[in-house]
Amino acid sequence: MGSIGASDAINVIIVGGGIGGASCAIACARQGMNVTLLDQAVELLPIGDSIGFGSNSSKLFKRWGLYEDMWAVSSRADNTIMRNWDGEIITEDRHLATAEAKYGYRGLLGHRGNYHRILVDHAVRNGVQLRLGQKIERYDASKPSVFLPSGEELVADVVIAADGVKSPGRTAVLGFEDAPIHSGYAVWRAYGTTDIFQGDPLVQEFLEKDCVNLWIGPDLHGFVTTVRGGSEINAVLTHKDVANIDEGWQFPGDRQEILETIRDWDPAFVRVWEKIQNIVDWKLVYRPCLDRWVSDSGLVAVLGDAAHPFLPTSTQGASQAVEDAATIALCLAKAGKHQVPLALQAYFEFRYNHVKAAQQIGITQRDKWHNLHDKTSKKMVKDLDTSKGVLDSYTLWGHDAEKVVVDGWDTVSEQLRVELAAR
Incomplete structure (x- = not known):
């Protein structure tokens, strides 16, 4: 059995080295925490295809010192051209070009593999210990700890399961397997x-x-x-x-x-x-947004797809995972090493309603696009309002996950202290 750190800093284990996990590692390390990032892949390959980040997550990358590296491998497109199935142009959306002026930060669009490599490299540069080829055998939410295939047990102050839709960590939180x-x-x-x-x-x-x-x-x-x-x-x-x-x-x-x-x-x-x-x-x-993200012990939490998988039509799955990461790190920093349950429950309180509404956008956006036409003639029979752009998720681009925590911490944490004391 081993501890991942011996200092007074918060010791964090993050399971899953994808976009959300790597972002969480960076955010926690920047708050002075000792972070171990585990992933079952033996090698992090540049897999996947294109992925987008809205201004709501690119502003976080900017603060964390990643934005310039990510912009270097991003699309320079200034508009999105929406076409009918036959090729007729419906509208030209300029949000890609105007986002910086409107939200303060431009969105990012590029290859997932390139972005992932940048995130992992920055995590390591910020002092994160990266351990690959580590498939988690099981969690002990009471310590909290994770068991590796070698039999080694890693113990920390907090464990974050960022291990995707098939998340074994979710079982540690819920106490049962929640099938997709x-x-x-x-x-x-x-x-x-x-x-x-x-x-x-x-x-x-x-x-x-x-x-x-x-x-x-x-x-x-x-x-x-x-x-x-x-x-x-x-x-x-x-x-x-x-x-x-x-x-x-x-x-x-x-x-x-x-x-x-x-x-x-x-x-x-x-x-x-x-x-x-x-x-x-x-x-x-x-799966619908889980109504529990934190274990009964208060020491294990799920992040990103493990808690709230998004459909691609939301164009927000990656961005919301990054927002989760930022929120976890800031809540842990504000609560301190000996109040991890308070921090994780605050993370849930700050994120749940926002994420639940954001997740629904993927469904409504798809249904809107897929039901504009008569199924037989293929003629467009419903009006499509594009005055606010082609994506309903633009409403999320102005969100600032870190500011939400800074502004709301005193109120939310005080309420939770009362509730936790009563349990």
Whole structure:
């Protein structure tokens, strides 16, 4: 058995080295805590495709000293072009260009692998101990501790489970396994270089500079984005799906099935799917926002997808995990080493209602886009209000998770002290 630190600083174990876990490691280390970040991967590979961060999370990256590194690998697109399924432009949304003036910080769009590498590197640079190849065997929420495959037990002052939708840490919090739900939808996803499209007039406009394009149709919506001067391309297409998630969540994508699904769509969008490589069919797993994020002991909490998985249409899953991370770190810093239960319960109080409402945006956004058209004729039969932009989640871009804690700590912590004392 071992402790991860011997000083008076708070000793933190974070399980899961993804976007949320790495962000939490950075935020806690910047508050002077001793942090150990565990991940079951033997090597952190640049997996995934494009991912976006709204201004609500990019402002945190700016404060933490990461923003410039992330901006260096981000899209320079200034607008999002929304198109009908046949290619007709519905609107051009300028939020990407105007976000800095409106919210103080520009959003970020790029490859998940590049961002993840930057986050992990900054975590290590801030003194975080990174241990790879560590699949957690079990949690002991009472100490709290985690047991590694070697039999080693790591004990800390607080354990944060940032281990995703399949989170074993959630069982330590809830006391039972909370099975995920298939959302009824899946996403065909692909990412690669644009070499194979060079000289093709149908897609030339996507290659000239970074761009973001969105197509909407009956029961379908898709994106094509390019980054790094149009040299890398990402394509996604959300579609209805009835797969059994017990068999797995990710499958090789069937190109012919995709092309049949969009056979009479915009020829440019079709051409992308005719040529793009590395297609996967990702089943969208969902569960409502958990109403408990903290163990009975008050020493283990869940973060990000482990507590509240977001659908891609929210464009906020990663950003909300980063906000969770910022909130946890600040609550722990304010409560101190001997009041971890107060800190974690305050984290839940600060985040729960906000996240629950934000999570719902992914559902309402998808349903809005998917139900504008007559299913038979494909004619648009409902009005679409784009006066505030194409994404409903823009309403979240002005949020400041750290400011919420700073402004509300005295009131929330005092109320919780009374409640915890009465238990």
